[in-house]
Amino acid sequence: MRSLWLLLIPCLSLSLAPFVQTEKGLEFPRYDGNDRVIDINDKNYKKAMKKYSILCLLYHKPIPDGKELQKQHQMTEMVLELAAQVMEEKEIGFGMVDSHEDVKVAKKLGLVEEGSVYVFKGDRVIEFDGLLSADTLVEFLLDLLEEPVEVIGNTLELRAFDRMEEDIRLIGYFKNDESEYYHEFKEAAEQFQPYIRFFATFEKSVAKELTLKMNEVDFYEPFMEEPVTVPDRPNSEEEIVAFVTEHRRPTLRKLRAEDMFETWEDDLEGIHVVAFAEEEDPDGYEFLELLKEVARDNTHHPGLSIIWIDPDDFPLLIPYWEKTFHVDLFKPQIGVVNVTDADSIWLEIDEQDLPTAQELEDWIEDVLSGKVNTEDDDDDNDDDDEDDDDKDDKNPINRFCFSRI
Amino acid sequence: MRSLWLLLIPCLSLSLAPFVQTEKGLEFPRYDGNDRVIDINDKNYKKAMKKYSILCLLYHKPIPDGKELQKQHQMTEMVLELAAQVMEEKEIGFGMVDSHEDVKVAKKLGLVEEGSVYVFKGDRVIEFDGLLSADTLVEFLLDLLEEPVEVIGNTLELRAFDRMEEDIRLIGYFKNDESEYYHEFKEAAEQFQPYIRFFATFEKSVAKELTLKMNEVDFYEPFMEEPVTVPDRPNSEEEIVAFVTEHRRPTLRKLRAEDMFETWEDDLEGIHVVAFAEEEDPDGYEFLELLKEVARDNTHHPGLSIIWIDPDDFPLLIPYWEKTFHVDLFKPQIGVVNVTDADSIWLEIDEQDLPTAQELEDWIEDVLSGKVNTEDDDDDNDDDDEDDDDKDDKNPINRFCFSRI
Numbered sequence: 001m002r003s004l005w006l007l008l009i010p011c012l013s014l015s016l017a018p019f020v021q022t023e024k025g026l027e028f029p030r031y032d033g034n035d036r037v038i039d040i041n042d043k044n045y046k047k048a049m050k051k052y053s054i055l056c057l058l059y060h061k062p063i064p065d066g067k068e069l070q071k072q073h074q075m076t077e078m079v080l081e082l083a084a085q086v087m088e089e090k091e092i093g094f095g096m097v098d099s100h101e102d103v104k105v106a107k108k109l110g111l112v113e114e115g116s117v118y119v120f121k122g123d124r125v126i127e128f129d130g131l132l133s134a135d136t137l138v139e140f141l142l143d144l145l146e147e148p149v150e151v152i153g154n155t156l157e158l159r160a161f162d163r164m165e166e167d168i169r170l171i172g173y174f175k176n177d178e179s180e181y182y183h184e185f186k187e188a189a190e191q192f193q194p195y196i197r198f199f200a201t202f203e204k205s206v207a208k209e210l211t212l213k214m215n216e217v218d219f220y221e222p223f224m225e226e227p228v229t230v231p232d233r234p235n236s237e238e239e240i241v242a243f244v245t246e247h248r249r250p251t252l253r254k255l256r257a258e259d260m261f262e263t264w265e266d267d268l269e270g271i272h273v274v275a276f277a278e279e280e281d282p283d284g285y286e287f288l289e290l291l292k293e294v295a296r297d298n299t300h301h302p303g304l305s306i307i308w309i310d311p312d313d314f315p316l317l318i319p320y321w322e323k324t325f326h327v328d329l330f331k332p333q334i335g336v337v338n339v340t341d342a343d344s345i346w347l348e349i350d351e352q353d354l355p356t357a358q359e360l361e362d363w364i365e366d367v368l369s370g371k372v373n374t375e376d377d378d379d380d381n382d383d384d385d386e387d388d389d390d391k392d393d394k395n396p397i398n399r400f401c402f403s404r405i
Numbered sequence: 406m407r408s409l410w411l412l413l414i415p416c417l418s419l420s421l422a423p424f425v426q427t428e429k430g431l432e433f434p435r436y437d438g439n440d441r442v443i444d445i446n447d448k449n450y451k452k453a454m455k456k457y458s459i460l461c462l463l464y465h466k467p468i469p470d471g472k473e474l475q476k477q478h479q480m481t482e483m484v485l486e487l488a489a490q491v492m493e494e495k496e497i498g499f500g501m502v503d504s505h506e507d508v509k510v511a512k513k514l515g516l517v518e519e520g521s522v523y524v525f526k527g528d529r530v531i532e533f534d535g536l537l538s539a540d541t542l543v544e545f546l547l548d549l550l551e552e553p554v555e556v557i558g559n560t561l562e563l564r565a566f567d568r569m570e571e572d573i574r575l576i577g578y579f580k581n582d583e584s585e586y587y588h589e590f591k592e593a594a595e596q597f598q599p600y601i602r603f604f605a606t607f608e609k610s611v612a613k614e615l616t617l618k619m620n621e622v623d624f625y626e627p628f629m630e631e632p633v634t635v636p637d638r639p640n641s642e643e644e645i646v647a648f649v650t651e652h653r654r655p656t657l658r659k660l661r662a663e664d665m666f667e668t669w670e671d672d673l674e675g676i677h678v679v680a681f682a683e684e685e686d687p688d689g690y691e692f693l694e695l696l697k698e699v700a701r702d703n704t705h706h707p708g709l710s711i712i713w714i715d716p717d718d719f720p721l722l723i724p725y726w727e728k729t730f731h732v733d734l735f736k737p738q739i740g741v742v743n744v745t746d747a748d749s750i751w752l753e754i755d756e757q758d759l760p761t762a763q764e765l766e767d768w769i770e771d772v773l774s775g776k777v778n779t780e781d782d783d784d785d786n787d788d789d790d791e792d793d794d795d796k797d798d799k800n801p802i803n804r805f806c807f808s809r810i
Contacts, residue, residue, distance in 0.1 A: 023666075023669050023670055023672070023744040023745070024744060024745065024746055024747035025669065025677075025679075025729070025742050025744055025747040026665060026666065026669050026722070027725065028536075028721060028722060028725075029721055029722075029724075029725055082721075086721055086724050086725075087724065089724060089728070090724065131433075134721060135720045135721050136720075138720040138721055138723075139717065139720035142720060142723060145735075146735060150686065150687055151687075152687055153687070153757075154691075156690075156691050156694060157687035157688070157690065157691050158687075159690065159694075160684070160685070160686070160687045160689075160690030160691070161687065163690075164685065199687075260431060261428075261431065264428050264430065264431050265428055267428070272430075274430075279565070280565070280569065281555065281565070282555055282556075282557055282558070282562035282563075282565045282566065282604075283562070284565075285561075285562065285564065285565030285568075286559075286561050286562050286565070289561060289564075312544065314540075315540045315541075315543040315544035315547060316433060316434055316487075316491055316539060316540050316543055317431070317433060317434075318543075318547060319434075319491050319492065319494060319495065320432065320433075320434055320491075323494070324430070330550075330551060337430050339428040339429060339430055340428070340429065341429055342429035342430040352558075
């Protein structure tokens with residue numbers, strides 16, 4: 001089949017004859033072949049900024065000499081082209097900035113991390129360091145188009161808020177939408193949109209349920225039952241921003257496609273405590289509840305940040321993780337991963353008899369004290385090779401998700 | 406950029422240099438260029454059946470003459486190749502069957518719908534009529550590898566079961582895993598895996614919470630509070646299969662990538678009642694709760710089957726739906742869609758003041774009586790064009806999800 005690849009790409013602008021369906025209403029967009037992504041340079045960047053309400057710039061390393069690497073680079077352009085096509089009517093523009101050719105522009109715009117997409121919206125710059133797939137990027141941008149603060153109008157809507165335990169979220173109680181403090185809150189919300197969710201209510205009944213006083217703002221860490229109140233109400237934008245920035249890294253966080261690489265880079269001394277648990281699976285759910293309990297008991301431990309991965313969210317990574325980490329992801333797992341070489345060590349778990357919260361806590365203590373560490377086992381070298389971005393063709397892997405171009 | 410496409414595909418077996426990351430552990434698989442998908446014919450299909458524990462066959466129309474259509478066909482092969490590579494270690498094989506060239510094989514294997522993937526596992530054939538993307542297909546296959554029946558061991562695990570209100574699910578109470586009735590239940594479960602979930606418990610305490618008698622099986626329709634008990638316990642495999650088959654189409658169902666086209670094809674007299682509601686959004690959540698209430702009150706109405714779409718699950722379709730249906734998907738919507746031309750009509754909804762359950766019910770009554778129908782408005786022609794699988798290049802759309810190859 002390899003020989004056919006060369007013919008492949010132009011088809012993107014044509015319909016898939018083998019799968020023409022008689023029913024209408026579920027047709028997925030496909031790239032129409034029109035070039036929308038701008039090659040940003042010193043001359044055109046200001047115009048691009050003016051033209052679009054939102055401009056997304058991929059900051060990338062110079063296009064390498066190797067033909068293949070060039071082609072891979074073009075795969076990425078294609079993701080942006082499809083996103084650009086889909087978002088065209090929303091007045092969202094896309095461009096690419098070469099980290100060598102366009103040093104000046106990059107400096108002016110404050111682009112730093114190669115491989116990240118920088119999103120310019122008004123006077124804000126938002127870094128997207130998530131999965132570079134069209135649907136993840138489009139979902140991210142659609143979230144950016146929503147109001148920075150969602151208003152909770154009644155106690156039924158409050159239940160929607162209660163269900164979002166995976167997310168960092170804030171909620172404030174204000175007199176009405178003219179309130180100056182609501183305005184400050186809204187300004188703060190824009191600083192974190194869409195990564196951190198901000199809610200407000202103007203209803204006494206809702207505030208009562210949340211035990212919120214007028215102009216008070218509560219901060220909810222993921223999976224914690226009790227919120228922390230931002231001190232010294234009423235709060236200015238700066239106070240809220242400072243508080244969120246300080247409390248941002250949670251004790252337990254779920255890996256999300258939209259910021260998965262940013263999360264992975266935020267390791268603690270080169271390691272991550274990683275828990276795999278399928279929330280839809282009874283064992284996975286039970287294990288997750290345990291994990292939440294441990295996180296709640298240890299939320300004040302600055303050195304503890306557990307990453308929960310629901311394998312269902314990343315099906316294509318499951319076989320890779322199972323091979324790399326030597327774990328069976330059909331059952332819950334918790335381990336320590338060294339992010340420099342993906343070397344790892346995992347807690348022995350009996351599916352029929354999950355560890356108690358105490359046993360889990362003791363194991364985590366051993367991890368934090370270094371008693372449990374990834375160097376204890378040493379037969380991982382062959383796997384480490386597979387993790388390297390080298391020319392190992394047996395198990396080629398990639399940060400870029402080809403599977404979801 | 407178009408001119409670059411021709412160079413594009415061979416890169417799939419190479420690493421993405423611009424995005425080499427220093428951290429390891431999140432590398433996505435990319436196609437290594439090895440040919441794994443078998444071109445199935447009269448001579449090799451038996452061997453393929455023997456070789457793999459699970460064999461996935463895409464039943465497709467003959468490869469057309471047009472170069473572009475051929476290329477589109479190859480895009481599909483690429484999806485299968487990536488899935489085949491990722492699932493290689495799980496002993497899952499992939500092949501393609503041409504509906505004209507391989508009539509005999511297709512007949513022998515019972516392949517009917519062009520565009521579907523038929524999955525052969527033991528003596529079972531499962532049709533996959535969902536989104537043809539590598540991750541959706543791989544997730545589907547991983548679900549097939551799990552046990553057909555999940556055992557609920559305690560009341561905490563039962564909470565995981567309670568949370569799955571979106572899914573059709575059954576749960577039975579049996580003496581132990583040697584019970585002949587459990588065996589019958591398991592056999593029935595295999596007939597519906599992975600579309601319908603089967604659970605069992607051997608614990609009295611769990612059975613008590615579910616008010617299940619020994620050897621009793623309860624059937625849970627999505628979003629319904631009370632289950633229906635399969636009559637005449639203890640039940641044989643045949644009885645359970647017959648019951649599930651009869652009760653399979655729910656009053657309210659959520660559109661899922663793994664069977665979205667099958668669901669869409671299951672229209673009632675050419676129309677669907679479609680509700681868009683973002684569960685993560687307070688308004689969307691409130692509207693969804695309303696919808697569930699209406700569904701519960703009308704679950705015995707044979708002519709009623711509402712499809713709930715959470716726009717968050719299909720970001721790339723949002724702009725397409727907004728354009729095709731003339732709706733704003735940032736707020737909840739409910740309407741009638743004619744599946745032959747995607748013509749539609751939508752209920753006027755005031756976000757600040759959502760309709761009452763009664764108003765929603767009245768509107769649905771009008772839909773079922775034909776009083777509300779898609780022919781009432783007639784300025785949709787320009788949009789209908791966009792829905793056709795013709796050569797309209799302005800808004801090319803596709804059943805095949807290029808965005809998630």
